[in-house]
Amino acid sequence: MARFIFITGGVVSSLGKGLMAASLAALLQARGFKVRIRKFDPYLNVDPGTMSPYQHGEVYVTDDGAETDLDLxxxxxxxxxxxxxxxNITSGRIYRDIIAKERRGDYLGATVQVIPHVTDAIKNFARAEIDDLDFVLCEIGGTVGDIESLPFIEALRQLRNELGRDQTCSIHVTLVPYVKAAGELKTKPTQHSVRELTSLGVQPDVLLCRCEHPLPDNERAKIAQFCNVRKEAVIPALDAQSIYSVPLQYHAEGLDAEVLRHFGIDSSVAPNLSRWDDIVDRYQHPEGEVNIGVVGKYVGLPDAYKSLNEALVHGGMAHRVKVNIRWIDAEVFEGDDSEIAARLEPLHGILVPGGFGVRGTEGKIASVRFARERKVPFFGICLGMQMACVEAARNTAGIEGAGSTEFGEPSEPVVGIITEWMGPEGLQQRGAESDLGGTMRLGAYEAKLAGNSHVSAIYGATTIWERHRHRYEVNGAYRERLEQGGLVFSGMSPDGLLPEIVERPDHPWFVGVQFHPELKSKPFDPHPLFAGFIGAALAQSRLV
Structure with a gap:
């Protein structure tokens, strides 16, 4: 029977509950347990798919096509x-489903209420598809005390009563701030946060205390006394050099051992953390470095490109090099050739990521042209691939007026809205007037690679599955003319209709992909495209 670990946060947001959940799950895995992590988001959006990256960070897409929180x-x-x-569940999705049932008459005339209907839906979500698991970690978004999170905390309380304390563990992540003028760490915010949580019927079993300075032994004892937990259950969580050292840091502080003690599980046998030791060693002891420019639209918020950032780091780990990422707003390149050269010449690789909307697109096209003409390794992802095709159409294929229908009505629609494709449920059809939410080509799709292509050599395969999130596609009607200009379509959908990958054989490393490979990259298994891109950038750095 699966055991549940509930993770809440208090005092302030952005304390790293998601990273804590991921680290604890990794530690439990290293002890041989099977784990799964779930995210409960209290906001009323059905999913984050229509939210601006500046509001919520990146949208993380799963194999089965869910648009989810970046913590996943x-x-x-x-x-x-x-x-x-x-x-991943949101309040919006829960209320949408409940209201749909009410309209159908599923509740047989009953008054529909937060308790029991909303809380039951939350509990059903938590307990779904867990038969083969040892631990289910459930992260509650937001901060204790938020109005919108109250139904989730109540559902947590009910689950603890229904399953029993021996099957559930509550971990509360709090802040222990350092007041510089007083020269002290202050425990009162943690005390108040725990009091707020217990007033809702949930007594935490473990406290993870985020702090900038070491937490003295007497302060741990004070927190334990006021918050009604064991002193050993007060776990300091200091800022780490990198997110990949967090599992080792939490293990050293006894987090996983304390959780297992709560469940009555022997923790005397040390976990196998060799994989994490190697990751941290590669990150902290690089044998070189490369400079990568990311020319994007949302560069003001790093979380907007969270998976991309990490995938580049993973690519560096594959070659044991440090990746210096230069975030460049694509708008600065529009109409200023001198600025393009000044910003891009010092780089060893140029990456143009995905995005939506017209802002910055001409700057992205200019970046593609610079990479193509100067033979700088180039990687285009989603919109980045589309802009590479528009650049090729304009400058190597002689197609004047090439553009995308996403941004207007170009005379040559090299990129246009995708109206139908084959999905897991059969033929999918969309139109320009379709709802924005959940209507894109989402999730993992198969692609066939040309056997003699650069990308097939990178993957070591001619059939791949990658995750998509897009509404527009490169128009296959322009394929012949673009290939005459030197841009090769080296990856296509199995039916040969949808372009998936383009490359330039006359270039050291020039690849554009319609999908999002960054979503499948891991520190212990870097995505081959990112490993290949960083490898090409490393070769470029030795030529400069």
Whole structure:
């Protein structure tokens, strides 16, 4: 029977509950347990798919096509367990489903209420598809005290009563701030946060205390006394050099041992953390470095490209080099050739990521042209591939007026809205007037690679499965003219209709992909495209 670990946060947001959940799951895995992590998001959006990256960070897409919270990316990267639709729920999705049932008459005339209907739906979500697991980690989004999170905390309380304390563990992540003027760490915010949580009927078993300075023994004892937990259950969580050292750090502080003690499980046999030792060693002791420019639209918020950032780091780990990422706003390149040269010449590789909307697209096209003409390794992802095709159409294939229908009505629609494709449920059809939410080509799809292509050599295969999230596609009608200009379509959908990958054989490393390979990269298993891109950048650095 699966045991549940509930993770809540208090005092302030952005304390790293998702990273904590991923790290604890990795530690439990290292002890031989099977784990799965789930995220409960209290906001009223059905999913984050229509939210601006500046509001919520990146949208993480699963193999089965769910648009989810970015924390699911942490979960996958740290555990290697593929996330799925059943691992992320929002208040919006719960209320949508409940109201749909009420309209159908499923409740047989009953008054529909938060208790029991909403809390039952939350509990059903937590307990779904867990038969083969040892531990289910459930992270509650937001901060204790938020109005929107109350139904989730109540569902947590009910689950603890129904399953018993021996089958559930509550971990509360709090902040122990350092007041510089007083020269002291202050425990009062943690005390108040725990009091708020216990007033809702949930007594935490373990406290993870985020702090910038070491937590003295007497302060741990004070927190334990006021918060009604064991002193050993007060776990300091200091800022780490990198996120990949967090599992080792938490293990050293006794987090996994304390959780197992709570469940009555022997923790005397040390976990096998050799994989994490190697990851940290590669990260902290590089044997070189490369400079990569990411020319994007949302560069003001690093979380907007969270998986991309980590995938580049993984590519560096594959070659034991440090990757210096230069975030460049694509708009600065529009109409200023001198700025393009000044920003891009010092780089060893240029990456143009995905995005939506017209802002910055001409700057992205200019970046593609610079990479193509200067023979700098180039990697285009989703919109980045589309802009590479528009650049090729304009500058190597002689197609004047080439553009994308996403941004207007170009005379030559090299990129256009995808109206139908074959999905797991059969033929999928969309139109320009379709709802924005959940209507894109989402999830893992198969692609066939040309046997003599650069990408087939990188993958070591001619059939791949990669995750998609896009509404527009390169127009296959332009394939012949683009290939005459030197851009080869080296990856296609199995039916040969949808372009998946383009490359330039006359270039050291020039690859554009319609999918999002960053979503499948892991520190212990770097994605081959990112490993290949960083390898090409490393070769470029030795030529400069």
């Amino acid at each position: 990316g942490h979960y996958e990267r740290f555990t290697g367990v593929s996330a799925r639709q059943a691992d």
